[in-house]
Amino acid sequence: MSTLELQRDNRQAADPGSWDRADPRAARSVIRSGAFTGYTAGIAPGCVQANVCILPRGFAEDFLLYCQRNPKPCPLLARSDVGDPRLPTLADDLDIRSDIPRYHVFRDGEFMEEVTDITPLWRDDLVTFALGCSFSFEEALLQAGLRLKFLARNNVAAVYVSSIDTIAAGPFKGPLVVTMRAFKPADAIRAIQITSRFPNVHGAPVHIGDPGRIGVDLSRRYQDVGDPEVADDELPVFWACGLTPQLAVRNAKPPLCITHAPSSMLITDLRNAALAVL
C-alpha cells in the first residue's frame, strides 16, 4: 500500500521494543527475526520504504512492462533476479522472504492469508518487484513545512479508484488508484513542485480540483481507507497510488502473488532525499 501510514495501534503486532528505530538494517534484522510484525511508518526516517509484489517468472515480463507503461502508479525501484530473494541495490543484507513485517498471499488473484515469513512459500521461479511509495514524498512535503491534515487525525491519505484506466500489459490492467490530499491553493502549488522532484515515488499529482472529473466521489473511498475531508478553502489533489498494481494483479490472476501487507512496507537503505531528481 502506497499511502503514508501512521504509527497505528500496534498492540497486536509483535515488537521487541528496544532496538534502534533510526537504523534500517536494525529494523530489517528485528523484522527478519519475527520480533516485529507492525506498521513501518516512523521506522528508519529518511529511508525509502517500498511496495512489494512477488510474482512467478511467467508473469514477470508483463508486470515489468506494466510498470514501464504506468510509471506514476508503479515506480519501479528494483526487480530481483529470478528465484533470487535478494535486492542488493536496496540493501546488501536484504532477504525478501523475511524482511517484511507481514505479507499478503494471493492465489489466482484472490487474497488467501497473511503471514510474517514467506520462506516456506519461496520458489526458484519467483521474481520480486519493489515499487516506490508515497511515504517518501510525504516526508519531503512535511520537511517543506506543508501540513498533512490527516496525520494530526492519526489517519492516512484517502484512497479512491478513479475512472482513469492504466495502460495494460499482457493480463495486467485495471483502473488507476489514487490518493487524495487536501491543501489550500498556494500549498497545492507547492506540493506539486515538491512531488515533481520525486518521480520514483509517484511524482507529481495526476489531478487537482473537481473529483468527479476522474470519476471520484470523495465519500466513497477504496476499502474506507483514509481521510476524505476537503475544507471549503482547500483543493483536493490526487496522486497515483501503489495500490494500482494490486488491482492489476487481481485482474491478471497469477497462480501465486505475494505482496507486503498494507502499511507494513519493505524498509530499504536508500535515502528518500537521494530519489530527488532536482
Add this chain to the structure above:
Amino acid sequence: MSTLELQRDNRQAADPGSWDRADPRAARSVIRSGAFTGYTAGIAPGCVQANVCILPRGFAEDFLLYCQRNPKPCPLLARSDVGDPRLPTLADDLDIRSDIPRYHVFRDGEFMEEVTDITPLWRDDLVTFALGCSFSFEEALLQAGLRLKFLARNNVAAVYVSSIDTIAAGPFKGPLVVTMRAFKPADAIRAIQITSRFPNVHGAPVHIGDPGRIGVDLSRRYQDVGDPEVADDELPVFWACGLTPQLAVRNAKPPLCITHAPSSMLITDLRNAALAVL
C-alpha cells in the same frame, strides 16, 4: 505590461517591414531608429522581453527593495547604474532611451503621455529597472505542448487586481496584480511544473482554483485586458503580473516615472531558455 501580447493590429504603428525579426539586435536597431513602434510579441523568438520602469535616483533604493521583497510580481533582471542609459547584462548595444517602441510617462503617479523616444526626458539621476515578463514562460508552456486558448482568440491572459497585498518598501505598495490562464487539471499541474523553472519571469502560480479566494471576480478584469473564459472542465490558474509594480509606482507618486507601453517591451539578447533554473 507582463501579459503575453499578440501581434495585434499594428497598422497604426510604424514598421519598415523588411528586417530580420529573429534577431534581437536588428529589432533594437529598427526600434531605435523610430521605424518600429508596434507590439513586440513574436519578435526575436526565444529572447527575453522585459518590463521596464525608470525612476529618479531618490526612489531607486526603495523600488529595488520592493522588487527584492516581491520577487514574483517584480522579478528583477537588471538595474542600471544611476544616469546610465545602458543595460550591458541584457545586450551590449542597448540604449534604454530609444530601444523600446513606445514609452509611457508618468508624473506624480499619473499617466501623462506616450512617446517613442525618451532622450529629451533623460536625466543624470534616472535609474532603469528591467523586470521579467510572462512572455518567457508562455513560450516554455507552448513548447511543452500546452494550449494557451487566448492565443487562438488573438487575445492575452486576463488581468486582475487581487486582494493579496504586496510587501511595501518605502512609498511603494499596493495589491498584487495577477494574470489568469485556464487549463484542464492535468495541464494545470504541468504548467505549475514548467513555470516553476522560471523564477525570473514570475515563476510558479500564486493561486489555483476559486478566484474569490484571492478577491478576483473573473468578469471584472483590470482595464478589460485579456480573455476571462474558464471552461467547465478547466481550472483558473493565477500568476503574479508585471503590472503590479506599475500600481505600486502610482501609489509612490514619484515626480517622474517612465515605463514601456503595454505590449511594447524591451527586447534583450538573453535567451528564455537560459532563465530556466532546472
